Amino acid sequence: MPNSKPSKKLNRYQAIIARVFSDHYTESAVEFEFTRDEIEHIAHSLEIKLPKNLGDIFYSFRYRAELPEIITRTALEGREWIIQGAGRSRYRFKQVRLNRIVPREELLTIKIPDSTPEIINAYALTDEQALLAKVRYNRLIDIFLGITAYSLQNHLRTTVSDVGQIEIDEIYVGINRHGRQFVVPVQAKGGSDKHGVVQTQQDIVCCAQKFPGLTCRAVSAQFMADNRIAMFELTVQGEEIKVVDEKHYQLVTANSITADDLSLYSQHGD
Numbered sequence: 440m441p442n443s444k445p446s447k448k449l450n451r452y453q454a455i456i457a458r459v460f461s462d463h464y465t466e467s468a469v470e471f472e473f474t475r476d477e478i479e480h481i482a483h484s485l486e487i488k489l490p491k492n493l494g495d496i497f498y499s500f501r502y503r504a505e506l507p508e509i510i511t512r513t514a515l516e517g518r519e520w521i522i523q524g525a526g527r528s529r530y531r532f533k534q535v536r537l538n539r540i541v542p543r544e545e546l547l548t549i550k551i552p553d554s555t556p557e558i559i560n561a562y563a564l565t566d567e568q569a570l571l572a573k574v575r576y577n578r579l580i581d582i583f584l585g586i587t588a589y590s591l592q593n594h595l596r597t598t599v600s601d602v603g604q605i606e607i608d609e610i611y612v613g614i615n616r617h618g619r620q621f622v623v624p625v626q627a628k629g630g631s632d633k634h635g636v637v638q639t640q641q642d643i644v645c646c647a648q649k650f651p652g653l654t655c656r657a658v659s660a661q662f663m664a665d666n667r668i669a670m671f672e673l674t675v676q677g678e679e680i681k682v683v684d685e686k687h688y689q690l691v692t693a694n695s696i697t698a699d700d701l702s703l704y705s706q707h708g709d
Contacts, residue, residue: 451487452496453507458485460510460520460532469515470533472525494604497522497530501637521637524603535636535678542661542669546687547707550700551577553690566629566662571609573668573690574625574660580611583670583686584656586621588613599645607642612653622650626659636680639673666690 449457458481463471475493482489490496500506501522514520518534525531555576563569571593574580580588593609611623624642639657646655661669668690672683 449507451482452499452504454485454487455481455496456500457507457509463532464513470531472529472531475528475530498606502635521635523637524599524601524605524641526601527598527603529603540659540671540673540680540682542663542687543685546685547703548667548687548689549704550691550696551579551582551688552693552696553577555690567608567627570627570629570660570662570668571625574627575609577688577690579660579668579670579688580613580623580625580658582688583658583684584613584621584623584672586613586615588621588623597645597649599641599648602641602644605641605645607645610646612650620653621656622646622653623656623658626657628659628661636675636678639680640675643675663687 455478459473459477462477462481463473475497478493478496479489481487505511506520510520514534517537519537520532521535523531523533555573559572559576560569563572575590578588580586588611591610591612595607595610596604597607598604607624608627609625611621611625613621613623615621624646626638626642639659642657643655646653646657657673659671659673661671663669666689668688670686670688672685674681674683
């Protein structure tokens with residue numbers, strides 16, 4: 440790298456991850472692995488106080504924050520660096536095709552009678568928690584996928600072979616009218632969070648290992664403007680996230696759904 444010394448403008452997470460990258464990166468590298476143990480030595484050399492949970496450094500860049508520009512500028516055209524789990528306390532920097540999943544504004548918005556309890560609306564503390572609650576209370580997984588689904592657990596933390604420890608925002612199990620059973624890992628995207636190939640990959644791998652007899656259908660939900668919720672069914676093809684289906688729902692009072700709305704939905708329904 441042209442300059443391996445982190446800029447003073449970098450926060451402590453950025454400074455640490457930039458040094459990890461510079462310690463391993465070569466000009467021709469498209470992937471390389473590193474260990475969590477390296478973090479303590481790097482923090483000591485940079486005189487940076489470590490967080491109590493070292494894993495939060497990697498979690499931040501895998502799901503929430505952008506990598507420092509000193510890293511992103513080394514990616515090949517049309518590609519980006521991601522951080523994958525590579526086993527217990529091991530991680531992998533890897534270049535993948537640049538891929539952003541954003542709601543398509545031209546899609547029809549479907550009005551749904553809002554079943555969210557008022558007390559939940561009053562006390563939901565974060566965008567992610569509020570979104571998960573709205574999806575759960577309004578049975579949006581059922582509506583979107585066309586199955587009967589039940590929330591099994593939220594914030595499921597578990598260990599996946601060759602990946603390491605992961606967390607799934609919420610996981611559902613479901614069944615269709617033919618008796619086929621499903622497992623549905625759900626990502627909730629609120630605030631500045633972004634859809635990432637890493638989380639979708641690991642959710643699918645986790646479900647294959649933990650629920651081998653069930654069909655996995657990975658879902659991501661995202662807040663939009665005007666109290667709308669975008670729902671995506673996602674899969675991974677090669678190194679890219681692919682959208683299997685996308686629908687937009689708006690939670691409204693029952694009397695806000697007009698006869699014209701119902702007529703429109705009947706023309707486009709299954």
